[in-house]
Amino acid sequence: MNLPMRALAAHFRAHLAVMMQYRGEVLLWSVWGVISPAVLYAMWSAAASGSSSGVIAGYDQASFAAYFLMMMIVGHVTAAWDVYEMGYLVRSGSMSAQLLKPVLPMWQSIGANMAYKVVTLMFVVPMWAIFAWIVKPKFQPEWWEVAAGLAAMVLGSALAYLLSYVMAMAAFWAPKLDALGEAFFALSMFAGGRFAPIEALPWYVVPVAKALPFRWMYEFPTELLVGGRLSGAETVWGLIAQLGWLGVLVVAFRVLWRAGLKRYTAVSG
Amino acid sequence: MPQIEVENLSKVFRVPEREAGFVASLRSVFRRRYKEVRAVDGIAFKIEEGEIVGFLGPNGAGKTTTLKMLSGLLHPTSGTVSVMGHVPWRRESDYLRRISMLMGQRSQLHWDLPAMDSFIVHGAVFGVPKAQFDETLNELIELLDIREVLKKQVRSLSLGERMKCEICVSLLHRPSVLFLDEPTIGVDIAMQARIREFIRDYNRKYGATIILTSHYMADVSALCRRIIVIDKGRILFDGLLPDLSQKLAPYKVIKIDLDRDLNGYDLASLGDVLSLEPRKAAIRVPKENAAAVTSRLLTDLPVLDLTIEDPPIEDVIQRVFGGAATQ
Numbered sequence: 001m002n003l004p005m006r007a008l009a010a011h012f013r014a015h016l017a018v019m020m021q022y023r024g025e026v027l028l029w030s031v032w033g034v035i036s037p038a039v040l041y042a043m044w045s046a047a048a049s050g051s052s053s054g055v056i057a058g059y060d061q062a063s064f065a066a067y068f069l070m071m072m073i074v075g076h077v078t079a080a081w082d083v084y085e086m087g088y089l090v091r092s093g094s095m096s097a098q099l100l101k102p103v104l105p106m107w108q109s110i111g112a113n114m115a116y117k118v119v120t121l122m123f124v125v126p127m128w129a130i131f132a133w134i135v136k137p138k139f140q141p142e143w144w145e146v147a148a149g150l151a152a153m154v155l156g157s158a159l160a161y162l163l164s165y166v167m168a169m170a171a172f173w174a175p176k177l178d179a180l181g182e183a184f185f186a187l188s189m190f191a192g193g194r195f196a197p198i199e200a201l202p203w204y205v206v207p208v209a210k211a212l213p214f215r216w217m218y219e220f221p222t223e224l225l226v227g228g229r230l231s232g233a234e235t236v237w238g239l240i241a242q243l244g245w246l247g248v249l250v251v252a253f254r255v256l257w258r259a260g261l262k263r264y265t266a267v268s269g
Numbered sequence: 270m271p272q273i274e275v276e277n278l279s280k281v282f283r284v285p286e287r288e289a290g291f292v293a294s295l296r297s298v299f300r301r302r303y304k305e306v307r308a309v310d311g312i313a314f315k316i317e318e319g320e321i322v323g324f325l326g327p328n329g330a331g332k333t334t335t336l337k338m339l340s341g342l343l344h345p346t347s348g349t350v351s352v353m354g355h356v357p358w359r360r361e362s363d364y365l366r367r368i369s370m371l372m373g374q375r376s377q378l379h380w381d382l383p384a385m386d387s388f389i390v391h392g393a394v395f396g397v398p399k400a401q402f403d404e405t406l407n408e409l410i411e412l413l414d415i416r417e418v419l420k421k422q423v424r425s426l427s428l429g430e431r432m433k434c435e436i437c438v439s440l441l442h443r444p445s446v447l448f449l450d451e452p453t454i455g456v457d458i459a460m461q462a463r464i465r466e467f468i469r470d471y472n473r474k475y476g477a478t479i480i481l482t483s484h485y486m487a488d489v490s491a492l493c494r495r496i497i498v499i500d501k502g503r504i505l506f507d508g509l510l511p512d513l514s515q516k517l518a519p520y521k522v523i524k525i526d527l528d529r530d531l532n533g534y535d536l537a538s539l540g541d542v543l544s545l546e547p548r549k550a551a552i553r554v555p556k557e558n559a560a561a562v563t564s565r566l567l568t569d570l571p572v573l574d575l576t577i578e579d580p581p582i583e584d585v586i587q588r589v590f591g592g593a594a595t596q
Contacts, residue, residue, distance in 0.1 A: 100340060
């Protein structure tokens with residue numbers, strides 16, 4: 001195993017242990033991750049049942065249930081919070097300790113991110129099952145949609161993580177980033193299809209949302225795993241778009257990391 | 270060939286400044302004022318492999334800034350640095366695996382976990398082979414006497430216990446060059462002595478090169494033959510510890526024990542009186558006057574015992590920095 005992978009595995013194990021220390025907090029975060037899509041489901045489900053056709057943007061109550069239930073899982077797997085963390089690391093000087101190590105600090109953050117997701121699954125899965133039992137979702141994926149959906153979810157998770165990290169690097173220039181974190185979260189909700197399926201948004205928002213990377217993190221894997229919404233061609237195009245955005249973000253990360261580090265080592269260290 | 274070579278090294282920070290108060294803070298929203306602070310100003314030195322060098326200076330002298338440039342955490346404004354043939358701020362993985370920087374006020378340990386977990390992570394991050402990791406860890410545990418605390422959550426350790434664990438984690442990859450920034454800060458005297466002893470042992474055993482900054486003179490005088498005194502970013506002295514007082518404080522302290530009371534003898538006319546009891550006194554005199562003053566004391570007073578000493582190193586440093594501060 002090479003050094004970054006060894007470091008990642010070690011950080012993952014250590015952060016698993018940290019999460020175990022804070023089971024209460026992990027439970028609360030899990031509840032938070034479930035509540036948001038549950039509330040949105042309730043809202044859109046009521047809207048659909050109130051409409052004359054019982055359908056909004058191609059979704060009836062049962063398919064809204066499937067959409068938001070799947071979004072719970074996708075939202076969980078794609079969670080990334082470096083845009084909040086990095087400012088603290090820079091302001092408190094903790095970044096310096098990480099920079100004295102022979103692997104990128106990002107590996108520590110990825111280890112922590114993965115550990116959080118594994119531990120919270122323990123709570124999310126039972127809550128998800130209870131919710132599914134109550135709302136009776138309509139899932140109808142073919143086998144290829146499940147396979148592509150899982151791949152899209154992994155790619156979406158990598159995209160969300162990298163975008164959060166790339167934005168977080170603004171901390172090297174302006175180390176108080178909470179507002180940027182909130183803007184990132186709001187955009188991901190609206191333009192990622194987490195607040196509502198993008199097709200249900202006002203017509204002038206739809207092309208903007210589709211041009212941004214957020215759809216490829218959240219809505220695209222969700223639609224595949226719900227099933228019956230995307231053609232084979234749309235699926236292939238979506239996976240290519242994900243890989244394309246990933247390439248863009250990897251380049252952005254490399255350029256910004258170098259510039260950010262230069263800035264950090266020039267002004268504070 | 271020196272292991273560390275520093276040439277004409279400078280670091281200038283641009284720091285925002287404003288007056289206190291609401292109006293000034295409002296004004297700063299629209300127009301920020303900056304001040305340039307020359308933290309390190311053209312310093313140069315060379316350090317051979319295996320040397321322990323003490324960096325002395327008051328707060329804000331430039332000690333930590335220099336260590337940060339040597340470790341690669343800061344990019345200098347000008348000048349060159351070579352450590353084991355590497356340019357530190359290029360931050361090559363190979364370089365980072367061969368150095369360690371211990372910052373007494375910053376922790377490298379996972380606060381929520383037992384120290385042992387942090388040691389394991391450190392071993393993996395630095396790619397330490399399993400056998401070497403086990404051997405080094407056992408040795409460090411014994412030397413630092415931390416077996417009892419390994420299973421305790423770091424947040425519940427005493428400051429001394431935590432500092433020993435910080436030292437342990439810094440050395441697990443057996444660095445060849447160590448930058449120790451206040452390694453004994455906040456710990457009690459007994460613990461300071463143990464940490465010093467450990468640093469000396471590590472230097473002897475592995476031939477590591479060590480640069481140490483400390484506010485405690487005892488750290489420096491116990492560990493370092495050579496010291497570099499820095500103030501306002503400039504090197505005031507670079508040499509052997511015993512030569513420091515010769516160069517920076519050219520005076521002697523004469524102590525006398527008498528057979529009878531002084532009875533109003535005017536010691537102050539001979540030098541600065543440091544202490545005065547009926548049959549005991551200490552005076553400070555310029556080095557060139559020491560012989561004459563000694564002779565006069567022996568002639569004028571019934572001296573039982575007389576010693577001539579270099580001033581305590583703390584006094585020298587205090588005088589140097591006190592003087593520097595008023596310049």
